Amino acid sequence: MQKNRLEAFSDGVIAIIITIMVLEMKVPHGTDLADLKPILPVFLSYVLSFIYIGIYWSNHHHLLHATHRVSGGIMWANLHLLFWLSLVPFVTGWMGENQFAALPAALYGLVLLLAGVAYLVLQRAIVARQAGDSSLASELGRDRKGKLSLVLYVVGIGLAFVSPWLAATLYALVAAMWLIPDRRLERALKEHGP
Amino acid sequence: MQKNRLEAFSDGVIAIIITIMVLEMKVPHGTDLADLKPILPVFLSYVLSFIYIGIYWSNHHHLLHATHRVSGGIMWANLHLLFWLSLVPFVTGWMGENQFAALPAALYGLVLLLAGVAYLVLQRAIVARQAGDSSLASELGRDRKGKLSLVLYVVGIGLAFVSPWLAATLYALVAAMWLIPDRRLERALKEHGP
Amino acid sequence: MQKNRLEAFSDGVIAIIITIMVLEMKVPHGTDLADLKPILPVFLSYVLSFIYIGIYWSNHHHLLHATHRVSGGIMWANLHLLFWLSLVPFVTGWMGENQFAALPAALYGLVLLLAGVAYLVLQRAIVARQAGDSSLASELGRDRKGKLSLVLYVVGIGLAFVSPWLAATLYALVAAMWLIPDRRLERALKEHGP
Amino acid sequence: MQKNRLEAFSDGVIAIIITIMVLEMKVPHGTDLADLKPILPVFLSYVLSFIYIGIYWSNHHHLLHATHRVSGGIMWANLHLLFWLSLVPFVTGWMGENQFAALPAALYGLVLLLAGVAYLVLQRAIVARQAGDSSLASELGRDRKGKLSLVLYVVGIGLAFVSPWLAATLYALVAAMWLIPDRRLERALKEHGP
Numbered sequence: 001m002q003k004n005r006l007e008a009f010s011d012g013v014i015a016i017i018i019t020i021m022v023l024e025m026k027v028p029h030g031t032d033l034a035d036l037k038p039i040l041p042v043f044l045s046y047v048l049s050f051i052y053i054g055i056y057w058s059n060h061h062h063l064l065h066a067t068h069r070v071s072g073g074i075m076w077a078n079l080h081l082l083f084w085l086s087l088v089p090f091v092t093g094w095m096g097e098n099q100f101a102a103l104p105a106a107l108y109g110l111v112l113l114l115a116g117v118a119y120l121v122l123q124r125a126i127v128a129r130q131a132g133d134s135s136l137a138s139e140l141g142r143d144r145k146g147k148l149s150l151v152l153y154v155v156g157i158g159l160a161f162v163s164p165w166l167a168a169t170l171y172a173l174v175a176a177m178w179l180i181p182d183r184r185l186e187r188a189l190k191e192h193g194p
Numbered sequence: 195m196q197k198n199r200l201e202a203f204s205d206g207v208i209a210i211i212i213t214i215m216v217l218e219m220k221v222p223h224g225t226d227l228a229d230l231k232p233i234l235p236v237f238l239s240y241v242l243s244f245i246y247i248g249i250y251w252s253n254h255h256h257l258l259h260a261t262h263r264v265s266g267g268i269m270w271a272n273l274h275l276l277f278w279l280s281l282v283p284f285v286t287g288w289m290g291e292n293q294f295a296a297l298p299a300a301l302y303g304l305v306l307l308l309a310g311v312a313y314l315v316l317q318r319a320i321v322a323r324q325a326g327d328s329s330l331a332s333e334l335g336r337d338r339k340g341k342l343s344l345v346l347y348v349v350g351i352g353l354a355f356v357s358p359w360l361a362a363t364l365y366a367l368v369a370a371m372w373l374i375p376d377r378r379l380e381r382a383l384k385e386h387g388p
Numbered sequence: 389m390q391k392n393r394l395e396a397f398s399d400g401v402i403a404i405i406i407t408i409m410v411l412e413m414k415v416p417h418g419t420d421l422a423d424l425k426p427i428l429p430v431f432l433s434y435v436l437s438f439i440y441i442g443i444y445w446s447n448h449h450h451l452l453h454a455t456h457r458v459s460g461g462i463m464w465a466n467l468h469l470l471f472w473l474s475l476v477p478f479v480t481g482w483m484g485e486n487q488f489a490a491l492p493a494a495l496y497g498l499v500l501l502l503a504g505v506a507y508l509v510l511q512r513a514i515v516a517r518q519a520g521d522s523s524l525a526s527e528l529g530r531d532r533k534g535k536l537s538l539v540l541y542v543v544g545i546g547l548a549f550v551s552p553w554l555a556a557t558l559y560a561l562v563a564a565m566w567l568i569p570d571r572r573l574e575r576a577l578k579e580h581g582p
Numbered sequence: 583m584q585k586n587r588l589e590a591f592s593d594g595v596i597a598i599i600i601t602i603m604v605l606e607m608k609v610p611h612g613t614d615l616a617d618l619k620p621i622l623p624v625f626l627s628y629v630l631s632f633i634y635i636g637i638y639w640s641n642h643h644h645l646l647h648a649t650h651r652v653s654g655g656i657m658w659a660n661l662h663l664l665f666w667l668s669l670v671p672f673v674t675g676w677m678g679e680n681q682f683a684a685l686p687a688a689l690y691g692l693v694l695l696l697a698g699v700a701y702l703v704l705q706r707a708i709v710a711r712q713a714g715d716s717s718l719a720s721e722l723g724r725d726r727k728g729k730l731s732l733v734l735y736v737v738g739i740g741l742a743f744v745s746p747w748l749a750a751t752l753y754a755l756v757a758a759m760w761l762i763p764d765r766r767l768e769r770a771l772k773e774h775g776p
Binding site: 395396399400402403404406407408410411413415416417419420421424435438442445446449453567 | 584587590591594595598599602605606654657658661664665668669671672675676679680683684685686689
């Protein structure tokens with residue numbers, strides 16, 4: 001039950017984040033195709049962020065599915081993750097409204113990096129709590145994809161000052177990498193059951 | 195349980211979409227009846243969109259009621275539907291604030307079209323997963339109303355460049371067609387039970 | 389389960405309505421007490437609307453508690469109620485920002501009136517569906533408080549053109565009348581149990 | 583079930599409050615580091631408010647976990663708490679946008695004070711209702727941390743007129759005090775079970 005409420009609250013926050021991002025796409029005043037043009041980069045960054053938040057929701061879903069006990073530490077590690085995700089609408093709007101300028105693209109990557117770190121911390125807090133379920137620990141412990149993402153975000157932040165579009169492309173590639181479902185967790189779940 | 199969380203998340207996103215649309219109705223500065231006049235088209239497009247989102251919620255509800263197994267593919271097909279629905283407040287605001295101009299009315303129809311396609315994709319992904327329940331597949335497989343709607347949206351998009359109000363009337367007629375409850379699904383549910 | 393999702397969706401929409409209203413209280417630019425003064429009427433109308441939405445949530449909660457079967461008609465009667473409630477932030481903002489001017493105060497009453505009618509329609513749709521549970525029907529059928537409220541809203545709308553503050557006071561009195569818990573429903577629930 | 587819906591509604595409202603606060607961080611128009619500078623105090627007050635709302639959610643979670651019966655009084659005490667929490671985004675924006683000026687910092691403390699009082703009222707309403715569970719009452723009855731917080735908020739409100747930053751530091755210290763999990767409740771729960 002405690003776990004259910006943690007899921008419900010996280011679902012609520014993630015649902016709001018993914019939806020209020022669209023408010024950054026301000027309704028244009030004219031009615032020509034030209035009036036839509038400045039919105040295109042905002043739309044593109046909205047699509048990218050929508051996919052990222054979707055990935056986090058999906059992975060969060062899987063992770064909590066494998067969780068049996070919730071502690072105060074897990075609760076706060078979860079809030080910490082939600083905090084960084086809550087900044088995604090802000091950096092999405094900044095990056096989009098400035099046609100992918102250098103600093104906004106770098107800050108976008110920084111928020112992704114910190115959300116990625118927060119996810120790893122949450123994962124570790126959950127694994128530490130599910131004592132005895134060592135196979136889950138070993139499956140997750142390696143988490144190569146999670147660590148590789150952090151490296152790629154750092155590369156993207158650096159790239160942003162060379163070419164912001166290249167940085168955005170790299171962020172999109174990391175997202176593509178995550179769209180492939182996390183077979184490790186699925187396997188662990190199948191073997192040990194929820 | 196997996197399914198419950200998918201429903202809860204979708205409910206959250208749809209609830210937010212249907213509610214933040216009202217934020218596009220900006221509070222006027224004057225206090226005369228004349229100050230409310232420019233808000234009338236915004237109000238009308240709000241009513242239309244409210245009904246559309248209500249229909250999607252209701253049909254989504256029925257569709258997931260008939261779903262037994264949730265896969266990664268269904269999860270992403272669902273997020274894809276939510277993505278197009280999340281653009282409804284934007285096109286509602288654009289169409290309403292410009293007194294149903296041609297391009298905004300066409301874009302409104304385009305978002306409806308893409309949401310309709312996304313719904314069919316989700317429906318197909320769910321039917322494919324409920325193997326053995328062939329009667330549900332055959333009931334849904336025909337889905338004449340869903341396909342007819344897509345055709346009417348395309349007609350509406352074309353009509354928008356002739357008469358935006360005619361296009362809006364067509365969108366309203368499609369909504370009216372959907373307000374009649376989906377007897378096929380209800381029959382399938384009654385026969386095979388949830 | 390169907391009922392649970394109807395409750396969850398309604399809770400979501402009502403939670404968003406009650407919370408986004410605060411966005412109408414725009415952060416002032418100065419930092420003096422005088423800068424807060426124009427916000428006072430916005431704050432007062434926010435308090436009134438918060439209480440009204442709270443009352444609707446509480447009564448909706450009781451009403452659905454007594455509901456056993458949900459039909460398509462109930463679903464749409466519920467969405468109809470949510471539609472009028474979704475306009476409360478708009479009229480709250482208009483009334484508050486214009487220091488309780490005549491037309492905004494009348495429109496506020498009109499939205500309360502239509503929400504009140506929508507609630508009675510929902511109540512009737514639910515009673516019609518719970519066949520055999522005639523005691524619940526007779527308990528609710530009389531619903532003097534609901535009908536008296538409608539009359540008082542109409543009086544308030546008229547009063548708004550004489551004295552908007554008097555109208556607002558009347559709306560506040562109707563709210564006070566509802567704060568007293570609905571003993572009829574509580575009695576019916578106790579006798580017939582959910 | 584009644585309790586579940588109270589939790590779900592509270593979760594919804596708290597999730598929205600914690601997320602819409604980020605909308606007060608307006609996307610800057612330039613793309614230089616200097617353009618981010620005026621956002622820094624808004625960001626800092628956002629972090630502080632995020633932690634406060636997180637603490638309220640966590641404590642609210644524990645409190646309702648220990649609740650067996652929900653009455654109309656508890657429902658309204660809960661809405662009263664949500665009302666003061668709903669003002670947090672407003673005072674957060676005002677304090678942040680004015681670089682922690684005196685009056686905004688004092689009003690921020692006032693809203694924290696009234697939310698703290700509302701929490702104690704809710705706690706008392708819940709304890710009064712769980713008759714017979716006297717150990718829970720005695721555990722909560724003392725609630726030194728809750729009462730100390732109220733005193734510190736009052737000190738902070740006074741301090742705001744001397745040094746707003748000192749007031750903000752005090753508010754942060756109170757938050758830090760609450761981050762330590764409420765061992766009393768956890769002990770009571772362990773002994774008497776939910």
